[in-house]
Amino acid sequence: MSIECTVIKEIDYYMESIELLFRIINKKSYQNLKTDLLKRTDEKKKAVISYQLDKLSFIQEEIERKTDVNNPVIKxxxxxxxxxxxxxxxxxxxxxxxxxxxxxxxxxIHFINNYLSAIKDNNTLELSFDDVDLRTSAYENNKTVTFTDRINNLECEPAQKWQLLELIEHSSKHAEILYEILEKTVSELKEQEIILLELKETATEYWMEYFKQHSFYKLMNSFYNIKEDSYPSKPTFIRTQIMACNRVIFYGNDENVGDYHILDVGILFDCNYKVSKRQLSNQELSNGLKLLSDPSKFEILCFIRNKKAYGQEIAAELKLTTATISHHMNTLMKLGLINIEKSDNKVYYQMNKEAVNYLLEVTKNKLLED
Structure with missing residues (x-):
């Protein structure tokens, strides 16, 4: 069964502005990214990557020149x-x-407020991003855990927990303030629309041509070691990202939640991207080790080290819910630590030994290199 893929053509100026301001405030320059990427890029791709990152660098410099980087609210x-x-x-x-x-x-703003407010009443509190996964349950040892205690149970610094608590409690206020900042940046970013449209259209056309010839299953197999026809058949939206040019993020992997999948692909990537073999940053290495140190995820990997197992089987063995297993698998998939395939209408998981070994080898080299 095929998956309907829609490549989004429009530029989301608010999301692009968030990523650009984030890079400016944290001094993540596209020129530094260019220097890093060119060291490990095929010769035939160097010219294209240089061109794209030079364009992004120009935009970053233009917007930074107009941004008060010392403004405490922006910071x-x-x-x-x-x-x-x-x-x-x-x-x-x-x-x-x-x-x-x-x-x-x-x-x-209303949508954001409803979403964050609902966190207080849901069974779990979950903040999942491409390189961090914060999640705590409302039920532990058959007891209901309060929203405040769930915040306290998150794996982050105490000051950060209270910031999250305040953010969720007063989400409308924060969304209003953030919009005031973004509207100014969006206006300035639209002055660079010719460059942005060129970069966006090139990436969009590439993926539109790709899906004329290949299936989404084939792409997921290339990206995440997921066997073809082993993923829930839901409509999928491909969003090419301009400012987040060097990241690929997949929102999905739960057969029971949501009516569609979303794949965000940075403009630097093509179908040959491989999550388990990409260059890992220090933060990604740290997050990978955190995944391995999480008791539940470690037990899951041990259980599927030498055999394939489906969600209910793993849940029964480890005394976890199938929803929890699905969540853990989604997190492990982001670093390519598992393989996924479908058989007899069941989705089976198995540890990707090559990817786990690669994570540990890179960590060892980072820590012990001369």
Whole structure:
């Protein structure tokens, strides 16, 4: 059964502005990224990557020149928070990023407020990004855990926990303030629309041509070691990312939640991207080791080390819910630590030994290199 793929053509100026301001405030320059990438890029791709990153560097310099980088309000929303790749602004917009929702300012703020408010009443508190996974359950040892205690149980610094608590409790206020910042940047970013459209259209056309000849299953096999026809058949939206040019993020992997999948692909990537063999940053290495040190995830990997197993089987063995297993698998998949395939209408998981070995080898080389 095929999956319907829709490549989004429009530029999301608010999301692009969040990523750009985040890079500016945290001094993540595209020129430094260019220097790093060119060291490990095929000769035939160097010219294209240089061209793209030079364009992005020009835009970054133009917007930075017009941005008060010392403004404490801007720094509050865009300074790295918990992880090197997220900030308060990204947490506020998490629900929009994980959905295909679109609307005017008031509708988006209402959507954000409802999403964050619902966290207090849901069974879990979950903040999942491309390189960090914060999750705590409302039920532990057959007892209900309060929202405040769930915040306290998150694996982050005490000051960060209270910031999250305040953010969720007063999400409307924070969304309003953030929009005031973003509207100025969006206006300035649109002055560079010719460059942005060129970069966006090139990436969009590439993926539109790709899906004329190949299936989404084939792409997932290339990206995440997922066997073809082993993924829930739901409509999928491909969003090419301009400012987040060097990241690929997949929102999905739960057969019971959501009516569609979303794949965000940075403009630097093509179908040959391989999650388990890409260059890992220090933050990604740290997050990978955190995954291995998490008791449940470690037990799951041990259980599927030498055999394939489906969700209910793993859940029964480890005395976890199938929803929890699905969540853990989604997290492990982001670093390519598992393989996924379908057989007899069941989705089977197995540890990707090559990827786990690669993670440990890179860590060893980083720590012990001369």
């Amino acid at each position: 509050f929303y865009f300074t790295s928070f918990i992880s090197e790749n997220i900030c308060i602004a990204k947490i506020l917009f998490q629900c929009v990023r994980h959905s295909t929702f679109s609307g005017n300012k008031n509708e988006v």
